[in-house]
Amino acid sequence: MVKMKHGALFGKRGLWALCRKVICVIFLASSFLSTYAQEEKVSFEVQNANLTEIISILEKSTGFTFLYQDEQVAAVKNLTLRFTNERLSVVLTKCLAGTDLEWSIEDKTIVLKRQEKAKAPQQQVKSRKITGQVKDETGQPLPGVTVMLEGTKLGTTTRVDGTYTIECGDSKNLALLFSFMGMKSKRVVIGDKNVIDVKLEEDVTELEETVITGIYTRNIETFTGSVSTFKAEELKQISPQNVLRSLCIFVVIR
CATH class of the missing domain: 3.55.50.30 (Phage tail protein beta-alpha-beta fold)
Structure with a gap:
């Protein structure tokens, strides 16, 4: 107070x-x-x-x-x-x-x-949602496929089950581009469709020219490619400090 x-x-x-x-x-x-x-x-x-x-x-x-x-x-x-x-x-x-x-x-x-000119009212661009699923030739879902709206930087990737969702304008002339390593890219005109399912074909040429580096674990029963087995003792004899270098040398020798 x-x-x-x-x-x-x-x-x-x-x-x-x-x-x-x-x-x-x-x-x-x-x-x-x-x-x-x-x-x-x-x-x-x-x-x-x-x-x-x-x-x-x-x-x-x-x-x-x-x-x-x-x-x-x-x-x-x-x-x-x-x-x-x-x-x-x-x-x-x-x-x-x-x-x-x-x-x-x-x-x-x-x-x-x-005099300040009155701003013309901006026209609201209508948009719509496109959904779909991407699979390979055998019908298996493809996760990680890049889905782009042609001519823009708008895009997304497919989920684990191969599904995707992307928003675009209402024009029927727009197109989606689907690309994935080892697969042939595909262009699909949207038209008046709201659901677009795509099947990508394997690109043999791209696979032959692709070099993949890395180490991962996979169950041998589910692996259909060529397998080479190296024991820890063999790798240590070549390069005890660098496992990747030892693998490279073994590949060259064999």
Whole structure:
């Protein structure tokens, strides 16, 4: 609790109330001055004058300062006008008629600027969801297949069960590109389909030119390729510190 000394004029609440009143008075005064400025009367006549000349006349007769860009005002020419005891707001409006300029009054300054063009509403692009499944020639699902929307960077990969989902535009001319190592790439036009299942063929040429490095564990009963078995003692004799180097040497020897 704040204690005020005897004789203090304002407490915190009283001071805040006073500040609000002052702000309100300033705002009303500003609004009044702006309205009064627009109602100020002017009289003059010009023939084939440019806007710069009229601005000079108004600055001298009203005491207002004009703020504008030279290149914008210089384009307004050949003005023939006559005003007798006319309101300033009417004069400004008629002087700028047929141009892309607008006026506003801020204190004792008249600002001329280009009108802001209304932004055209953006058309919402319709999109749709394409789903499907990718399999090999034997009907087995292919996980990890790259699915790209042609001509864009939009894409996805197939899941463990070979399924995929991708969003694209509503155009029927779009196409999907399917690619996977060891398989021939495939291009499919979407058209009006929402479900696209694809079967990829094995690319023998690509498999022959592919070099795969790495070590993994696989059950021998499910492996149909050529198998070579190396014992730990044999690998240690070649290179005790580097197992991969030992494997490479054994492959070369055999």
